[in-house]
Amino acid sequence: MAKMEIGKESKPRFEFRTFGQDFDEIHYLLSRLSAPVPEKVWERTSKEIYILSKTNDINNTKIRDGKMDIKTFVTEQDGLEQWNPLMKGEFPISKETLVNEVFPAFKVDMPELTKEAYTTEEFIEMVKANKDLVAVRVVKLRYGYMVNETICEFAEVLINGARVYSVNSESTETDDILKTMKDTGMDQHKNLNYLQAIKRVIGWIDEPLSNEDI
Numbered sequence: 444m445a446k447m448e449i450g451k452e453s454k455p456r457f458e459f460r461t462f463g464q465d466f467d468e469i470h471y472l473l474s475r476l477s478a479p480v481p482e483k484v485w486e487r488t489s490k491e492i493y494i495l496s497k498t499n500d501i502n503n504t505k506i507r508d509g510k511m512d513i514k515t516f517v518t519e520q521d522g523l524e525q526w527n528p529l530m531k532g533e534f535p536i537s538k539e540t541l542v543n544e545v546f547p548a549f550k551v552d553m554p555e556l557t558k559e560a561y562t563t564e565e566f567i568e569m570v571k572a573n574k575d576l577v578a579v580r581v582v583k584l585r586y587g588y589m590v591n592e593t594i595c596e597f598a599e600v601l602i603n604g605a606r607v608y609s610v611n612s613e614s615t616e617t618d619d620i621l622k623t624m625k626d627t628g629m630d631q632h633k634n635l636n637y638l639q640a641i642k643r644v645i646g647w648i649d650e651p652l653s654n655e656d657i
Contacts, residue, residue, distance in 0.1 A: 459523050480589050492578050494578055607644065
């Protein structure tokens, strides 16, 4: 069994993640149970734009630092999700990439493309013009941990300015994730990925986050 290392490539991982408003106890246990982690993952901040599609939940598309990253859902095992990279690209992004990879991932009609390449701003305008797509601004403050050889985090997340919190555990070994979930209390919550959480926050899914009873 290969040892998990934060920031290192590995075979496809499984993940448990959830979103809600109060994970203080889980965060405390993550910090107490964690093995030492590299200083670079103690605390990280990022600003991203997620592109949500009403027509699919299997492709996760985000833009960060002028790059587009699309991951696709592969399978579910023991209630855990596995996602694999589908596409990585940089802006300006080519018409060919938009036609062959990006818009097919959204599963929406192709817009009229009159240029050979598009900037981030031009791409966002195309998203805004499509009734089945929306661009959502997400700011993440993440604290990294390593529990039971699984990569974990506690995150404060702003979704179009709405503040929510997230905890996760991921690894190539599902048994290690399940143990971490039990040890920290994550197993009392439902698995919600970023697509599911954002759609709840913006009103596309009429269901609460994990520990919201309203």
